[in-house]
Amino acid sequence: MIDRLARDCPALVWTSGPIRDMIPAMIAPTTNLFVRDRFTWLAYLMLAYYAYAQATLGPLMPFLRAELDLNYTVAGLHISAFALGMILAGLLGDWWAQRRGRRFVFWAGGVGMAAGALILALSHHVALTIIGSLVMGWLGSFLLVMIQATLSDRHGEQRAIALTESNVAASISAALAPVFIGTFQRLGLGWRTALYLVAASFLLLFFCFQPEPIPANRPADPNPQRTSRQSLPLLFWGYWTVVILAVSIEWCMIFWGADFLENSVGLSKVNAATMMSLFFGAMVIGRIVGSRLSRIVPSSTLLLVAFGIVVVGFPLYWLGTIPALHLLGLFIAGLGVANLFPLTLSVAVGVAADQSNAASARVALAGGLAILISPLTLGWVADQLGIQNAYGVVALLLVGAVTVTWLTNRLVAARDQ
Numbered sequence: 001m002i003d004r005l006a007r008d009c010p011a012l013v014w015t016s017g018p019i020r021d022m023i024p025a026m027i028a029p030t031t032n033l034f035v036r037d038r039f040t041w042l043a044y045l046m047l048a049y050y051a052y053a054q055a056t057l058g059p060l061m062p063f064l065r066a067e068l069d070l071n072y073t074v075a076g077l078h079i080s081a082f083a084l085g086m087i088l089a090g091l092l093g094d095w096w097a098q099r100r101g102r103r104f105v106f107w108a109g110g111v112g113m114a115a116g117a118l119i120l121a122l123s124h125h126v127a128l129t130i131i132g133s134l135v136m137g138w139l140g141s142f143l144l145v146m147i148q149a150t151l152s153d154r155h156g157e158q159r160a161i162a163l164t165e166s167n168v169a170a171s172i173s174a175a176l177a178p179v180f181i182g183t184f185q186r187l188g189l190g191w192r193t194a195l196y197l198v199a200a201s202f203l204l205l206f207f208c209f210q211p212e213p214i215p216a217n218r219p220a221d222p223n224p225q226r227t228s229r230q231s232l233p234l235l236f237w238g239y240w241t242v243v244i245l246a247v248s249i250e251w252c253m254i255f256w257g258a259d260f261l262e263n264s265v266g267l268s269k270v271n272a273a274t275m276m277s278l279f280f281g282a283m284v285i286g287r288i289v290g291s292r293l294s295r296i297v298p299s300s301t302l303l304l305v306a307f308g309i310v311v312v313g314f315p316l317y318w319l320g321t322i323p324a325l326h327l328l329g330l331f332i333a334g335l336g337v338a339n340l341f342p343l344t345l346s347v348a349v350g351v352a353a354d355q356s357n358a359a360s361a362r363v364a365l366a367g368g369l370a371i372l373i374s375p376l377t378l379g380w381v382a383d384q385l386g387i388q389n390a391y392g393v394v395a396l397l398l399v400g401a402v403t404v405t406w407l408t409n410r411l412v413a414a415r416d417q
Contacts, residue, residue: 033158034155034158034161034162034295036165037154038209038212039150039154039212039213039214039215040151040154040155040162042205042209042212043147043150043151043154043162043166044165044166044169045169045205045209046106046110046143046147046205047144047147047166047167047169047170048169048170048172048173049110049113049173049198049201049202049205050113050140050143050144050147050170051167051169051170051171051173051174052173052174052176052177052197052198052201053113053114053116053117053136053140053195053198054082054136054140054174055173055174055175055177055178055254055280056117056177056181056194056195056198057078057079057082057133057255058079058178058254058255058256058257058258058276059177059178059181059182059258059273059276060181060191060194060195060273061075061078061255061258061259062258062259062262062269062272062273063181063185063191063269063273064078064129066269067124068124068125068126068129070126071383072259072379072380072382072383072387073376073379073380073383074126075379076255076375076376076378076379076380077130077376078129078130078133079133079251079255079371079375079376080371080372080375080376081130081131081133081134081137082133082134082136082137082371083137083367083368083369083370083371083372083373084134084137084138084368084372085133085134085135085136085137085138085139085140085141085368086137086138086141086144086364086365086367086368086371086372087365087368087369087372088138088141088368089109089137089138089139089140089141089142089144089145089361089364089365089368090141090145090361090362090363090364090365090366090367090368091361091365092361093105093141093142093145093146093360093361093364094145094358094360094361096142097145097146097149101214102146102149102150102214102215102216103213103214105142105143105145105146106142106143106146106147106150106214107206107210108139108142109139109140109141109142109143109144109145109146110140110143110202110205110206111139111202112135112136112138112139112140112142112143113136113139113140113143113198113202114198114199114202114203115135115139116132116133116134116135116136116137116138116139116140117132117136117195117196117198117199118132118195118196118198118199119131119132119135120132120133120136120195121192121195121196122192137368137371141364141368144364145360145361145364146214146360147166148163148345148349148360148363148364149359149360149361150214150215151163151166152349152359152360153215153216154215159346159349159350160294160299160342160343160346160350161291161294161295163342163345163346164287164290164291164294164339164342164343164346165287165291166342167287167338167339167341167342168284168287168288168291170287171280171283171284171286171287171338172284174280174283175277175280175281175283175284176280177194177280178258178273178274178275178276178277178280179274179277180193180194180197181194181273182270182271182273182274183274185270185273186270232352232355232358232359232362233351233352235351235408235411235412235415236348236351236352236359236362238404238407238408238411239344239347239348239351239408240348240362240363240366241366241404241408242303242344242348242401242404242405242408243341243344243345243348243363243366243367243370244366244367244369244370245370245397245398245400245401245404246337246340246341246344246370246401247340247341247366247367247370247371247374248370248371248373248374248394248397249310249337249340249374249394249397249398249401250337250340250341251370251371251374251375252374252375252378252391252393252394252397253279253317253330253333253337253394254276254279255375256375256378256379256382256387256390256391257276257279257330258272258273258275258276259272259382259387260387260388260391261275261276261326261330263386263387264326264386264387264388265320265323265326265327266323267323275327275330276330278327278330278331278334279330279331279333279334279337280334281331281334282330282331282332282333282334282335282338283334283335283337283338284338285335285338286306286309286334286335286336286337286338286339287338287339287342290302290306290338290339290342290343294343294346299343299346299347299350300347300405300409300412301409302339302343303339303340303343303344303347303405303409304402304405304406304409306336306337306338306339306340306343307336307340307398307401307402307405308336309332309333309335309336310333310336310337310340310398311336311398311402312332312336313328313329313330313331313332313333313334313335313336314329314333314394314395314398315329315395316328316329316332316333317329317330317332317333318388318391318392318394318395340401341367344405345360345363347412348363349363351412374393374397377393378390378391378393378394381393
């Protein structure tokens, strides 16, 4: 597969060797039933592109706060703007896809993410940097909606494999964000260079894959108009609530993690930003394992296991007495957080399989609501009580997420009996 991609895209020839060596360790071997075609690889790479751009917002924040003299609350408005954009994409994504087609929305979302990253990188006023974050979240998240919907339709009952594998690629690229930001800052190139890579990556992917057809929507109902008007089932909204809680946990750790390591643990700004790569690296490992287990273990069961791992790791990260314990807890929590979103997405779309556009859009809406509310809330509490005490918000979110997941799983099991 990698050799074929290299032939189709000469610009990737120089990377074909390293990528070939990395792929066997990154995802499980292809089975006779699960086939990764050229579009599947495109979706994986585009999700990696999206995840890298999104992941830059947390590690760059200490540098932006220092440069523009921002407090926690104002800094949190950047992620809130991104989240507001995700909400708009979640409300409008299926509507726009019906009118302009999946192909247009897919590539327009990619352009929007690159444009927003450039606005953020080139701006030196807080109003403009917030606008850049908004553009990334709004236009960029149309791409996220289309990736989730098209992968779900392309792979059907095996969507859990495709969604967890795609998030392996996303985790790898997200793990590079804090490394690049810290490295570029050390080299004197500045943290903004990490954002310029967003635009460069999109241009490369567009050049290589633009002719590739995007899968059409294939609802189970033979009447697409009737399907598009159906309400999503009640069980979907149970898992939708879990998405809000899970994404809240993930983003409170991503967005404020570097600040927590600096101000509570005592690391320098550069080291705190770089050490966040432990969290993202753990997410890579967690999703590799999750992609394999999703072939033999039901997604609903794996979801509870993932929450259990977070329950073990988060208290160490939050309440550790020495830096090593904080970092160990960060790593363990990352192993569990890794699979919260892809597994919840899989079970949510699974209970509304004939409405993939709408289900994917509403999941993006849930993610946007979570990112809008939770990091800003934690930032506000940190301004009042300090970042250490503010992380108690995450503990409450974790209790709520485990409870709602267990209850919704029970309802699904009762329905299927």
